[in-house]
Amino acid sequence: MKTTELTPFKNEPFTDFSVPANKADMEAALRKVKSELGRDYPLWIGADKVMTDGKTVSINPGDVDQVVGRVSKATKEHAEKAMNAALATFETWKKVPAEKRAEYLFKAAQLMRERKHEFSAWMVFEAGKNWVEADADTAEAIDFMEFYGREMIRLSETNLHRPLPKIPSEDNKIAYIPLGVGIVIPPWNFPLAICVGMTTAAIVSGNTVLLKPASVTPVIAHKFVELMEEVGLPAGVINFVPGSGGEIGDYLTSHPKTRFVSFTGSKEVGLHISELAARTAPGQIWIKRLIAEMGGKDGIVVDETADLEAAAQAIVVSAFGFQGQKCSAGSRAFVVESVYDEVVERVRALTEKWTVGLPEQNYPAGPVSDKGAYEKILEYIEVGKKEGRLVVGGGNAEGNGYYIQPTVFADVDGKARIMQEEIFGPVLAIGKAKDYKEAIALYNDTEFGLTGSFFSRDEDHIAYAFEEMHCGNLYVNRKCTGALVGVHPFGGFNMSGTDSKAGGYDYLLLFTQAKATSRKI
Template structure:
């Protein structure tokens, strides 16, 4: 059965319209199929070996704690070292594979993932707590990354024809982009397919081999991606799947003298820790390790008095509570000019209270947060918020056999308050008042982060100034601050939000290559 879709004008892969009965039924069937694999065991993949270990990661459905999505074998340092050696050996042959052939594996994987789109989405619904639309968008982005980075590798391999060097009489001069070596890929749990696929695909299509250490809360969906790459014929050892402890396996590999680069997406704290480890030179290391890091955000939306207030309120709620606010791009702050402040606050409160909470597999708008640690942390921040602002929606845990929290909104919050400054990574929104739009922008900029932002206004002069002065890597006007699309919105942020490595952009593959200029005298 073909998937009926609503085609986005920007996305390569269309989004599925779940208002159509046939699509809803197809997703329900995929979820039922995924549930048939509950409690399955998954091995490590090191080269051609599938290794089952006694020590395992237990992946639990955050929306139904009685369900175990899978038991995933867990690597230790000995196995991590084995994977490193396999990756080093494989690199010597993989780096010689023509770029077009490497890209071909990505294109084949994109086709198969497109054919089985609901199967991948269903696993994420059970393992990460995404509803249908959020999971579908995640899978669509994964497909887009495969297609985009495959095309980008073809472009780079043809760079001398498309962007020739300055001619010098008597010389043939060319620029070659060659791979770096073995990299450590550490993706996050909040986009457990899209970012995992994007980071890994970019590295391998550039000619590198990788050690993939998925997030411990979402290792099953990562394993399904690795299985897919094996199915399309990717040579063993190009991707080595080694889930494990960050303290044991992650730190060991980050500090390893043979690690050439680390590609990381996650929190500011972990990112800075990795940065420190990678900066140290281990005995036998002959290069400066490259770090590609996308870290946290404390993103916000600014609304002036000329804005479409209904559109602004809808964007604030969508940005704050999409996937329970568990996005680095989530709009967890909003600054409204005082003349329309009360009106916008009322609209936001009303929309938030309309969000229904429940099981992701039943496609509720609001689902669980990822795990017990996040659950406790977010509830602690809500208590802090009750001292720092005026509670206008939510404010407590929600019913259900999982990590459910009410979408929560605080108004009248000072710009220096903790819930305005610290990344909560959950369904908590803080709203502040500004005397005018310039003060609102200043309040928005008052953060150590700089990932995404939105500005709502109908005044062109104000929009132009906002585009210049709002300090973030991805700035949107009159739309929500989440939902970056591959190729349309290259994604990455400033300051403590990371290295501003623009995923889904035309310069991203350069981070996984090194440029070699060659000159031959004629």
């Protein structure tokens, strides 16, 4: 299959649940998935499915009495067997033509499209996403498979579309070949989209992987692995090894046969992985490659010329969508003093309308991920009460789960902890600036640099923001969340990671190595 024969990439549309038929379909999917909760799931090591005595028990964060599934936990011995399976499979998988590898992704994307609501329903129960957030997650997973499949075919045809300069006596070519065996460590907050994106980018490039899903959301990752088996992906290309980060995560990151680590998660864990990967193990013959996305402390800047209602809406949606549990979430806002009070009041009014409740019933706000996050966020809220003026929220919310009120603090100093530290929850801090330049300086005063947004009608101000706001993804007059595959290549600066630009045209280069060949003629 040549790229010229492929249909152009097009983002998967989001579902409009105000349409009665769509609502009914989602309700049916929720009933189906609910009837399947509580099952046991195995490891996948090569062609073997292995049940272990140790299990990770996944619970519904919105109803903690409900078990989503029990997923087998891998030990070091399992991890070593999985590594050997991946190494053996790599020798054949790397020789499979790019268009054939891409075809597996296209088939999986089509099946996921046909079962879109079912995949979303699993995230409603396991990740605490409401219908819209879950639907967007599934759509992004489909997008990643469609986009990376096309990209791998394009890279394989580089010599056709971007030939090297010709010289009279030589035939010169360049090819992008796979790296080897990689460790894929996705996050819990986009448990389908990012898991699918990281894994399929690696395998469509010709690598084999050990997939270690997040302990909070292992069931949805297992559903993805099942899908890839269904489309005929050879055994051993993806090896499913959930387990302890301290045990098998560190073991595999340090393994001499690990060629690369693809990680999305916290700054602290990312730096730990970076340190381990940088050490050379006995028998290791390469420098391990690290692809890392490590979160952010993102924000929105509003100047005096902005559409204030649009700015306030963007601030609220960016801060509280999926309970602020996005690495792109806008947890800070800096507003020019002449419009500061009006923006704060608009944000307060909008936030008070956000109701909190069970994701299955599609409330705007649901639970946070687990007990640890719940307790940590509530501690930060208490810190915020000392660092700013509580505008709305300020505590937990009712329900048999990890529910927290959307919380807004105003008059917060730029150096305050709630302005500097990643909370990863429904907590927004707002600060005042004398003008747009000071507001941008306050925005830049962070160790992170993932996403940002600037609201203004002044072209000179906007030009200044484009030049000076230091982040990997900068948006003007829109929210700072919601990157689309192919449209907004995603990745950040500084402690936000390696700026890998997932969903962009350079991403697969990170999973390949360029080999130039010259033949005298």
